[in-house]
Amino acid sequence: MRDVAQDSAALERLRVQRSRLADRMRPPWWWWSGVATLWALAFACPVGSRFLPQGYRIWPILAAGVAVALLLQSGLARATGITVASPMSRHPSGRPAATAMIVVSVAALVTEAVLIDRRLIAATIVVAGLAVVAEIAAQQAQLRGIRQDLRAGGGAA
């Protein structure tokens, strides 16, 4: 006959193993540095596009930013050994943070546009800086949510 005690202990063992897997989902320092640089670049775009000397175009910089973002994601997968699908679709605990990131992006870019129109450059730079900090905090919360889902089994167990 099957050992009932061993069978029921299997779930407990699986919880420990999932916890170990979730702990691997911690990005290295270079990933955070790269992400912060990309956010800074993104929030510098409104100021940059207005004040760059004529002849400079913002699109090549944005294209390079997208390429670096893809490299960072690929590097993160190699470093952690885990790839995750979109937090919006597969990780319910990461959803509020992902939503917050979108809201912060839109709010910051609109505010910057308004401030630039009024020639309040110092205030624009402060808003951009705060937006970078908010995005990094939201990204940390999103990763915490993903780790939590990995521990809990993403609803599978």
Next chain:
Amino acid sequence: MTAKLDPLIHPITRLSICGLLAAGADWVEFAALRDAAGISDSVLSKHSRVLEDAGYVEVRKGAIGRRPRTWFRLTAPGRLAVEGHLAWLAQLEEAVSGGLREVQPGARHGDGDQPRRLLPPLLGSS
């Protein structure tokens, strides 16, 4: 999803592999899976091949420089089978803990100090 025992997943090592792949990650790399499951390279290779042959696991091989890398993920039928098996185990766990709670208030049955474990009906068929 129906809770049912899957004999292919039931061995503890395969349950670990499938349970980890069903945790919510998309792809999991060989070393990450091995370390999380606490098994050796050869054991992981052997059991992952069985799961791949059964169509439960998809394997992607690549290389970073000269180092080969293997990635795993559950297929849709594999995910369904794992979720059913984990639901069956959860029922079993509940039944076992419920059975223990039932006998702990002092009721002893027959031969000595061992509390009686009540088996869930699902076990009757295995």
